Amino acid sequence: MAFHSSDSKESYCRKQKSLGLLCTNFLSLYNQDGIETIGLDDAATRLGVERRRIYDIVNVLESVGVLARKAKNRYSWKGFGEVPKALEELREEGLRENGNDYPRVSDDDEDENNPTPITSSQDEKTNPSSLTRFSMASKTDNRKEKSLGLLTQNFIKLFLCTDVDLISLDEAAKILLGDARDPSTMRTKVRRLYDIANVLSSMNFIEKVHHPDTRKPAFRWLGMRGKLEEGSANSFANESKKRIFGTEITNTSFKRTKLIDGNLNQITKPQMQMQVKREVLGNEFDKTNLERDSRECSKSYQFGPFAPVSVSKAVAAENKKVKQVHDWENLASTYRPEYHNQALTDLFAHYMEAWRSWYSEVAGKKPIQLMS
DNA sequence: CAGTCCCGCCATATC
């Protein structure tokens, strides 16, 4: 069985295997009505990825409140309606445990970080006895301290509890690392942050930008700032809002091993089952998502003559004035008139996705030349 | 070359 790995030739687009895309697909798969429980195996299968990857995604989604671990192999879908609450808690927790002495985030790494390494010891909900021996930690906790989930929360706290809104992963790693600063530890931490940033980006919680001064890449928080006072005002988008994410296309599974094709043989076309989403509620900041996704793989390959102009335009405008309060809801309503035919835009996105996938599969490596 | 970050080995936690 399992005939070799010399499957179809090329086209191993790294982007198609990214955690970000996987997250997008995961969301489009489960951010639906009727979904209340998610099986890891099911997810792995449906998304066409190894179990390991599911853990990565699920962990960060959980740390933001979208999911909640129910039991072994089982998670419950909480939805984006829970996010505001989760973030609010994170903010408070962050401020509390850290007061206002969040390490500075400046160009110059000035470490003299406070002794408290932002270690929040939030015990599990399923803690029968609240008699938490303050010493029972160490090993067990040590591992947890390094979990992706916690790291995600701490990363987010950086945005919610600080005045800076632009942070590079290096800075973040430095801060979240407290003191241990061996190049090795740093590298690992940064790798993790990249992972986190990717899935957070796919949900548009954050956005990658380039520091004005330095040319260095950094991330900016897009969600509302946690300053909203009284956890009621902060409406991420209200309950039951469903965001439209990528497509149903499962991450094509090609090993990274670049096997130079030898001869043309049948490509195993991915079952691109584009299913039209019937969600018309044209809310949310999805244009950003579309835009970004639309140009993943093969640099800027363009749309045809009938490109979704409206979308691109909206995005451009949006990015340009990302000065105000980064409130998705506002942005969404502000630009809604531009393309209130969300359904169409959506449909288009689906086709694009399908086409892209098909193209990279069939048409071979070279993506449409199209200058740049 | 520097920035990304996928992949999957294998230590740990749980059943």
Place this chain on the structure above:
DNA sequence: GATATGGCGGGACTG
């Protein structure tokens, strides 16, 4: 002892 989780970092990709 088996299975479920998920650190961790080598090194393949990008631009």
